[in-house]
Amino acid sequence: MERSKIFIELTELFIDNLDEEGLVLKDTTTAMEIDGWDSLTHIILVVAIEKHFKIRFTSREIHSWKNVGEMINSIEKKVE
């Protein structure tokens, strides 16, 4: 799957799960920059991403993400 397509689908998942209409994601976006993105909603997001893309992350992968770009890298590797 193309990175740009993952980006669009991921943005929709963020909007649905964080209830943040009009949210614009960038590769460099971090949890600090989005109000509702905390440790709890992060896991809700992970579950939604796994369901949507039919993939499974390891705990280490989930802990290692520093921003949206790194999240997308992990998704990209798994949906290839």
Place this chain on the structure above:
Amino acid sequence: MIFNSVSFAGFFLVVFFLYYSPLKGNTKAQNWLLLLSSYFFYGFADWKMVPLLLVATTIIYFLGKALSKSNSDKNSSILTYLGVLTGVGLLVYFKYFNFFIDSFSSLFNAIGLHSNIGSFNIIMPLGISFFTFKLISYVVEIHRGKIEYCKDFVSFSTYIAFFPTILSGPIDKPNTFIPQLQQRRTFDFALAVDGCKQILWGLFQKVVIADNLAAVINDVWGDLPGQSSSTLFLTAILFSIQLYTDFSGYSHMAIGVGKILGIQITKNFNYPFFSRSIDEFWRNWHISLTSWLTEYIFMPLNIKFRNLGKLGIILAIIANMVVVGVWHGPNWTFALFGLYNGLLFIPLIISDSFFEKKKLKPNKYGLPTLKDLSKMIGTFLLITLGLILFRADDIGQAMGYISDIFSNSLFTIPEFEEKFKAVRTVVFIVFFFAIEWKGRLGIYAIDEIVKKWNNPIRWSFYSLLILAIGMFMASDESPFIYFQF
């Protein structure tokens, strides 16, 4: 040597002078000074434990180095487990070993097996619950790829032993602390003034409120039989305030001292008694501990249980809160305190209110709305109930205390041995919470308030605080509650 003592003032003046005068601009030398003064400070409290601190620091330093060079996931995981085991092992041995032996002995005796295992003479090193958490956090963060290993042993050791925080936190993460030690630090007048203001506010909380409350509360707890329900009820409320002002006061002083040295220490409290629910309270209380546990206990468990939905969150929260409780000490009262708080989350998770974070909006008079106020009072009372367990010597005493609150004498006037002291302290508490409410948007309350005042009013206010502190400053040192943890 505690912050509110003459010996600390003398020690800090010497460090301050050397730090900004002969060593000014020399980052390496300043770090050496911070390290040596931190070890001196720690040794002053308990010199026998200095080798332990040094050895633990050295082991984790080399583990971190090995971790950064490990070329496989498996090796990295093994080294991380070793690091975590070192930290947890130290904590378990020094803090909980005798507790386990006593508990097993009691269990064996209860089922009719005679046990003659005695307790060991283990002295708990001061601050062990705080510095072991820093050691663990360092290896885990390297393993997760969040930080590089710290090449400079002096910086790393300073991070672990930094004197303002070694005895009672806040528990800084290496990610934010170590980079500060590698930056050039010259005297920043505005930051130092900010630090002094924060120390002043911390001192006020500790000396004027917490210490005065301690005297009133200890009288009641020292003679529980015969106390009226209303006295017990009010004492429980006062203890919540004592614990908060004692620990928050300490944290403000530690952060203030850090600021004077040009180092930002993580925030520990965010006006927890204005919280409208248990989850909000725990996001605002002892923040450096709760965020540490969220990161290393709650999150991994929540990730593991992520397909169980709300049940997974409930299990992760309860495990996390039991650890919060047990972290405070080897006593079943703390375990039950944690479990009780964990259980309080269940209705919030089931009803989804756990996931909502509504901002506090005051009414047109700048006060909380009646709805918010009732939620704040409800949350405060639930926390206060739990803190009876926290204060009691054992579960039996706590249960007796709680059941004694509910009797006809709940509607009588509370009786205290030192009536004048109790009433005077209540007046200070009202003043304190008024300031906290008004300044709740600031990092610390008086910072936000004084910004709006002109110089004469601001200085009159500072003088008032200093006068109150001077009036109550005890000639002997009164230690902080959290030193025992």
